[in-house]
Amino acid sequence: MNLEKSKKRIAKRVKMSHQGYPEITIEYFGVDSNCANGVSVKFCQEEGAEIQEQRLASAGDAREDEVIQSAIVKIIERSEAKSVVQVEGVSSVS
Numbered sequence: 001m002n003l004e005k006s007k008k009r010i011a012k013r014v015k016m017s018h019q020g021y022p023e024i025t026i027e028y029f030g031v032d033s034n035c036a037n038g039v040s041v042k043f044c045q046e047e048g049a050e051i052q053e054q055r056l057a058s059a060g061d062a063r064e065d066e067v068i069q070s071a072i073v074k075i076i077e078r079s080e081a082k083s084v085v086q087v088e089g090v091s092s093v094s
Contacts, residue, residue: 006069013076013084019084021046026072027087028063036062036090041075 014021023044028036039058054075058065076084 001066001070001073003064003066003093005071006073010069010074010076011052013081014086016058016084018083018085022079022081023050023083023085024076024079024081025085027086027091028089029071029091030062031093033090033092035060038062039072039094041072043075043081064071069074 002083014026021044025040025042025044027040027042028038029040030037036058039057039062041043041054041056043052056062056071058068062068
């Protein structure tokens with residue numbers, strides 16, 4: 001899938017705000033705020049349920065990696081997530 005198309009599909013789902021469960025949370029992380037070397041995709045089936053996490057890593061910026069962005073879209077679709085939350089910015093990795 002095209003990088004821009006994937007990013008637009010993710011952004012559209014994020015803008016819809018909380019629509020209920022299941023919920024996906026996307027958080028980018030890296031050594032500094034300029035480059036996200038990885039992404040954490042967390043899945044929660046229902047409120048209070050155990051959270052499942054999948055991490056994806058990139059040699060460059062994961063926000064600009066076509067394979068990673070396409071994978072996130074597929075995860076959202078396959079989980080039939082009603083809500084998609086994206087943490088702003090890039091979280092620091094210690």
